[in-house]
Amino acid sequence: MVTQSHTAAEAEAKVALNRNRLVLEQAKAIGLLGTAKNTRLSGRVPSELVEAAKKRAHVTSDTELLELALSRLALEDDFGVRLVGRKGTIPTDVDLGI
Structure with missing residues (x-):
């Protein structure tokens, strides 16, 4: 018997793996x-942080985690900054339908 939480966990993993694949494909597409892997990256971080990030991202190796995290950061858009920057730019006479 499949429990509801088991099904939800499988769905979450499937979404995460698909999202990871898309991020890595996009990072690859733009070079x-x-x-070649020509840079070594090292640092000290809490093991709990690494394990929680791996669990959330559904990856198993440190290299996978670093590639995914750095790709997400490099590809991150600036939507929030642009949205906040537009504050006050809509003319007051615009009908917003409210």
Whole structure:
């Protein structure tokens, strides 16, 4: 018998893996991935943080986690900044239908 939480966890994993694939494909398409791995990155972080991030991203290796995290950061859009920057730019006579 499949429980509701088991099904939800499987769905969450499927969405996360699909999102990861799309991020990595986009990073590869613009030349951020797929070239020679010529930089070593190291640092000290809490193991709990690494394990929680791996669990959330549904990855198992440190390299996968770093590639995914750096790709997400490099591809992140600036929607929030642009939205806040538009504050006060809509003319007061515009009918917003409210």
